[in-house]
Structure formats: C-alpha cells, structure tokens
Amino acid sequence: MDSKFKKENYTDTAKTYYPKVPYVRNCLKAFLVGGFICLIGELLTKFYMQVFDMSQQEAGTPTVTTLILISAILTGLGVYDRIAQFAGAGSAVPVTGFANAVTSAALEYKSEGYVLGVGSNMFKLAGSVIVFGVTSAYIVGIIRYIFNQLIGG
C-alpha cells in the first residue's frame, strides 16, 4: 500500500483533499462589505449630528439603533443571510451581525411559540457576546479601579 494512505498519515493525507480556502478573496470581500456597513454608520452619524444637532457621542445611540433595525428587517426578508454567505466576517463583525444573530435565532424558534421559542432562544447565538463582554469588562474594570485607587487617581 502507498505510504500516503497509512493510518499515521491520516491528517496529512486528508488535508490535501480539503477545499482550498481563498484567503485573499475572502479578506477582500470582508473588507469591502464591512467597510461599507461602517460607511453607512458614518453617514447616519453625520445625518443625526446635522439634523438633530447632536454631538458625535450622542449620535451613536440613534446610529446603532437604525443599523440594528435595518439588519433585523433584512434578516426577516432573508437578505442578510445571503450577504453573510458572501461577506463572511464582513457582515458578522459589525453590530448588524449581532442584530442578525438575535433576529435569526428568534425566527428559527418561532415554531415553538413566542414564550418558550422566541423568548427563550433569542440570545442563543448572541448571548456569548454579552457574557464574555460583561465578564471581561468586570475584570478589566476592577483592575482599573484598584489601579486608580493606588495611584490616587
């Protein structure tokens, strides 16, 4: 038997049959779509700053809310998942990806009812973001707090 097909070589042999990942292409797609979503965010921020006379920080709330609304509707229409297939991380990393995770989980479990289906499963995918965000913010926050106390800040 060819040494290529020995048990010990399994992972090396199998690797040659995996589909090749088009790294550069995927990165370019992620760059363009992710950049485009941020560009829309910047447009919305400028819009709210101009029309409602807000500061850049104040305009953050309506901007994020608008992006989440758009993302939720596109998820409902099935469009966001098609964008996600094309863009990969380009549509997952922006805050719209968070909204997509919440909405698609809610839709997926609709058949199990609104309370036990939608209500309990809404954060099935997005929950990890909140859990790890809050845990790390607590840890970093406590370190910063102690540090500030020590140097008398």
Next chain:
Amino acid sequence: MDFFWAFVVGGLICVLGQLLLDVAKLDAGHVMSTFVVLGCVLDGFDLYDNLLSFAGAGASVPITSFGHSLLHGAMEQADKHGFWGIALGMFQLTSAGIAAAILFGFLVSVIFKPRG
C-alpha cells in the same frame, strides 16, 4: 476624509475577523466573543478612544465597540459612585443596542416567517 477612514478602519477590523475565521478556523460566535473582549481590553489601556476619534463609525460600528462601551460605562459610574459603580454602569452605554436588538428581533419574528 471621515468617510474614507470609517470605511478603511471598519473594513480592516472585518479582515481581522475573516482571518480568524479562515486561518484560526474559529466560527462566527467565537470571533464575535473574541472581538468584544479585545475591545474591552483595548479600552482598559485607553487605546480604543483614540481609534474612535480617528475612525468614527469605523470603530463604533464593529462589535469591538460593544466591549469598549461596557467598560466605559462601568468606569464612568465607578468615578461617581465608587466600586459598585462598575456594576451600575455596565450597561449604561450599551443598553440602547441590546434593547433595540431585542425589540426589533421580537417584532421581526412576529411579522416575518422563518426561511430556509
């Protein structure tokens, strides 16, 4: 110019996410969680604010800003109320995003039918 940097910085953060997907073979959930922790740690060293003032929405739209906002709200309240301000302020700046995601997610699930 603001628009240009928002596009480039936002795009580059997404490229970093794509590399985690393709090279490190993580799934989207792991990438998002990693980025939130990353944003939080960067804010711990006061670095994320520089990125925000430089790139605007290019830094505030990616999920890294969620980690930044969690810590930022916590530290703001800790300055006012002492130690327990960390807990009080945790969702100070992020609640708008979470509330919107819950509200719109629920409404969409009521209005639309699941696909695929």
